[in-house]
Amino acid sequence: MIRWLILIPFALLIAVGASGTFFLVASVFDPVMALLTGDTLFVGFWSLIDAVFAAEDPGPIVEDAFLAVGRIMFTLLIFPPLLVAIVSEVLGMRSLLWHMLATGILTAAVPWILRGQARIASPEELHVSFVLGLTGAVAGFVYWAIIGGREPRRSEPTAPSSGS
Structure with missing residues (x-):
C-alpha cells in the first residue's frame, strides 16, 4: 500500500x-532542437505580446x-511516464528495458499521434x-531506478512437513 501511495x-x-x-538541455545544446525551440519561443512570445496589447482585457489571452x-x-512530459507506470504496475512488468522503451516510444510517438495524418516525415x-x-x-x-526495478520478493511456500 505504501508503494502505491508514496513511492510511485x-x-x-x-x-x-x-x-x-x-x-x-537538449533544446539548448542540440542545434536542430535549439533552432526549433528558439523560433517557436520567439514567434510565440511576440504573438502573445501583440495579442495582449491589442485586447481590451488581456486576462483570458x-x-x-x-x-x-x-x-x-x-x-510530452507527464502523460507517457504516467501511462507506462500504471500499465507496468497493473501487469507487474518491472524490467528496465520495458520502462525505457515503452516510455521512449510513447513519448516519441506523441507528435505523430496528435498530427492525425500519415505523411513522409522530414529529417527535422x-x-x-x-x-x-x-x-x-x-x-x-x-522511474525504474527509484521504484526498485525488480519484482517484489515473495515468500517461498513452505513445504509441508512429514508427520513422522
Missing part, C-alpha cells in the same frame, strides 16, 4: 523532473497561453522524435 507518485515526480531537465503551455507539458521531424524518445527513455530509467 514520488518516482513519477522525480522522473518527470529529470525528463524535463533532459528536454531543456494570458490564461489561455498558460493553459496551452500546460497541455503541451502534460502531453525525425530528429525531434528521436530527442523526444530519449526524453521518454530518461523518464523511464529514472
Whole structure:
C-alpha cells in the first residue's frame, strides 16, 4: 500500500523532473532542437505580446497561453511516464528495458499521434522524435531506478512437513 501511495507518485515526480531537465538541455545544446525551440519561443512570445496589447482585457489571452503551455507539458512530459507506470504496475512488468522503451516510444510517438495524418516525415521531424524518445527513455530509467526495478520478493511456500 505504501508503494502505491508514496513511492510511485514520488518516482513519477522525480522522473518527470529529470525528463524535463533532459528536454531543456537538449533544446539548448542540440542545434536542430535549439533552432526549433528558439523560433517557436520567439514567434510565440511576440504573438502573445501583440495579442495582449491589442485586447481590451488581456486576462483570458494570458490564461489561455498558460493553459496551452500546460497541455503541451502534460502531453510530452507527464502523460507517457504516467501511462507506462500504471500499465507496468497493473501487469507487474518491472524490467528496465520495458520502462525505457515503452516510455521512449510513447513519448516519441506523441507528435505523430496528435498530427492525425500519415505523411513522409522530414529529417527535422525525425530528429525531434528521436530527442523526444530519449526524453521518454530518461523518464523511464529514472522511474525504474527509484521504484526498485525488480519484482517484489515473495515468500517461498513452505513445504509441508512429514508427520513422522
